[in-house]
Amino acid sequence: MKNFEKLGINASIIKGLAELNIVEPTDIQKKVIPILLNRKTDIVAQAQTGTGKTAAFGLPLLAQMDPNSDAVQGLILCPTRELAKQVAKQLFKFIKYSNRLFIEAVYGGEPIDRQISKLKRPTQIVVATPGRLIDLISRKAVDLRKVKTVVLDEADEMLSMGFQKELDQILQSLHSVENKWLFSATIPRGIQEIISKHLSKIAERIEVKKEDVVNKKISHQYLVCDESEKLEALLLFLKSQHKNRGVVFCKTKVATQKLAKQLIAKNIAADAIHGDLQQKERDKVMRAFKNESLRILVATDVSARGIDVSGLTFVAHYQLPESDEYYTHRSGRTARAGNEGISMCFVNNAEAKMLKNYERSLGIRFTKVKQVR
Numbered sequence: 001m002k003n004f005e006k007l008g009i010n011a012s013i014i015k016g017l018a019e020l021n022i023v024e025p026t027d028i029q030k031k032v033i034p035i036l037l038n039r040k041t042d043i044v045a046q047a048q049t050g051t052g053k054t055a056a057f058g059l060p061l062l063a064q065m066d067p068n069s070d071a072v073q074g075l076i077l078c079p080t081r082e083l084a085k086q087v088a089k090q091l092f093k094f095i096k097y098s099n100r101l102f103i104e105a106v107y108g109g110e111p112i113d114r115q116i117s118k119l120k121r122p123t124q125i126v127v128a129t130p131g132r133l134i135d136l137i138s139r140k141a142v143d144l145r146k147v148k149t150v151v152l153d154e155a156d157e158m159l160s161m162g163f164q165k166e167l168d169q170i171l172q173s174l175h176s177v178e179n180k181w182l183f184s185a186t187i188p189r190g191i192q193e194i195i196s197k198h199l200s201k202i203a204e205r206i207e208v209k210k211e212d213v214v215n216k217k218i219s220h221q222y223l224v225c226d227e228s229e230k231l232e233a234l235l236l237f238l239k240s241q242h243k244n245r246g247v248v249f250c251k252t253k254v255a256t257q258k259l260a261k262q263l264i265a266k267n268i269a270a271d272a273i274h275g276d277l278q279q280k281e282r283d284k285v286m287r288a289f290k291n292e293s294l295r296i297l298v299a300t301d302v303s304a305r306g307i308d309v310s311g312l313t314f315v316a317h318y319q320l321p322e323s324d325e326y327y328t329h330r331s332g333r334t335a336r337a338g339n340e341g342i343s344m345c346f347v348n349n350a351e352a353k354m355l356k357n358y359e360r361s362l363g364i365r366f367t368k369v370k371q372v373r
Contacts, residue, residue, distance in 0.1 A: 007033045009059055012098040017055070020093055026052035029059075031206050036060035042180045042203035044195055046187060053183050057151050058091050061125065064149060067099040070122035071146040077130055077170065079157035081107035081279075082286070086308045087153060088127040101125065106142075108132045109279030116141040130158060130166035137173065148178045155184040155191055156325065161302070164190060171198045185332075186325045217335040220366045222345040222355055230346050231262055234318060237344060238268060238296070246314035247297045247304060247333050249321065259318060260298040270296035273303045301326045307333060314342040320351055324361045344369075 003025050004014050017023070025033070028047040035041060037060045047053040061074045078084040088105035095101055102122050106115045107129040115132070119142050126133075126142065136142040150171070152158065158167060171180070171194075180199050184191055195203065225233045234248070248263075250256045253274035260272035271285045271294050282303070288294045290309055299307070301321055315334045321327050334341030345355065345366070355366050 003030075008037045009033070010063070010098075013059060013062065013094055016094045016096040016098065019096065022052075022055060026056075028053055028206070029056045032056040033060055035204055035206075036179070036181065037063060040178045042182075042200040043206065044182050044184075044187070044199065044203055045206040047183055047185065047206075053153070054087055054090050055094070057153070057181050057183060058087070058094060061149055061151065062091065062095060062098070062101065065099075065101050065124045067101055067124065069124070069146070072123055072126050072142065072144055073146055074125040074149050074151070075144060075147045075174070076125065076127040076151040076153055077133070077158065077167070078107075078127060078153045079129065079161050079163070081109050081129060082307055083154065084127045084129055088125075091125065091127075103127065106132050106136060109282075112136070112139075112141075130163040130170060133170060134166050137170075144174055146176060147174050148176060150174055150177055150180050152180075152182045152184075152194075155182050155194065156186045156188060157329070159188070159190040159194075160325075164194070167194060168197070185328050188325075217338070217340045218331050219340070219342050220331070220345075220358075220364050221342060221369050222347055222352060222366050223369050224347060224349060224352050226348060230318065231259075233346055234316060235263075235266060235268075237316065237346075238263075241314060243295070244313040245292070245295050245309075246312050246316060247299055247307070247330075248316040248318050249299055249301065249304065249330050251300065251319045251322070253300060255319060256298045256300055256303075263296060263298070268296055269294050270298055272298040274300045275302050277303070301330065304330070304333070308336070309333075310336065311339075312336070312341065313339075314344060317343070317345040320345060320347060320354060324358050327358055328362065 004017060007025060028045060028051045032045050033056060035043065065073055076087055078087055084105045084107045088103045091103050101124045103125045104118055104123045105127040108131055112135060182195065182199065223233055248259065250259055253276055256272040256274045260270050263270035271288065273282055273285050289297045312334045315331050317330065321330060331343035334343065359365060
């Protein structure tokens with residue numbers, strides 16, 4: 001616990017962290033927290049899912065809040081409803097033994113009127129998806145005039161979901177902001193544009209070493225098989241995992257639905273989430289997965305963003321993702337909070353060569369495995 005003390009975190013917060021089994025600061029936390037605690041600054045930090053970035057920006061943000069002011073002082077932007085809920089929940093847990101602060105998450109897929117009435121209460125931090133925040137701003141339902149710090153969490157994901165216009169609009173409307181903190185797993189061109197347009201020219205840059213972009217606790221493996229053998233190969237892998245739980249990724253909605261049906265037919269407790277699901281249906285599937293009545297979640301890349309389910313021991317790539325960025329996000333669903341995990345790719349001979357690109361661009365190593373019998 002002394003490590004968080006050395007970073008400047010106060011004892012009451014440390015008590016809350018210890019209860020969550022957060023004792024040893026991660027690499028990104030060690031680098032970022034002292035900077036954000038000690039001065040007003042803009043920062044660009046590269047950190048993928050599962051590295052402890054919520055605490056990296058959340059702890060300094062909480063330290064800045066004035067509990068005696070009812071105004072919104074901190075704003076966190078997230079790509080998905082799931083991530084917004086998760087971040088708000090985590091911050092709330094951090095302050096269990098601290099000054100009473102109010103954190104409100106606002107996102108699409110829930111009646112806006114309910115969120116408007118919640119925002120009428122004293123609220124120091126708002127966690128929001130960009131689209132819903134724009135709606136609330138246009139209805140004058142949220143007052144951001146006293147926001148001093150804005151955080152862009154998983155900025156590359158927000159861009160890939162088409163939120164660049166909304167981000168520009170929100171960032172331009174925040175006139176009192178003293179700190180802009182951008183966290184992103186990757187820094188593509190669109191993110192560079194946001195940095196040069198909205199962040200200080202002397203913004204701090206925290207570079208994650210190439211080999212640290214993907215969690216070292218993840219064992220990257222692949223199995224070569226023809227398309228006709230793939231289902232059988234996946235079933236054997238799942239059998240070898242006994243009762244362990246994980247996410248199986250496909251590229252398309254159709255593929256996720258088909259695979260989920262095939263797994264259910266083999267008496268595996270599985271279900272699918274994809275972009276076309278109604279929010280109510282999606283929530284139902286996620287509840288079942290979180291309460292462990294489902295063992296396997298079959299998901300597309302877009303639908304799985306922001307999923308944070310503890311204790312997942314593997315991720316399976318039934319179909320390879322479109323890019324190495326997506327591979328990073330997919331594999332980050334396992335080996336969280338210091339645990340180990342497996343990222344297993346089912347590929348044909350041509351796709352096996354593509355894994356060499358992942359090795360080069362992500363600084364990882366794949367191990368070829370033989371069929372589990």
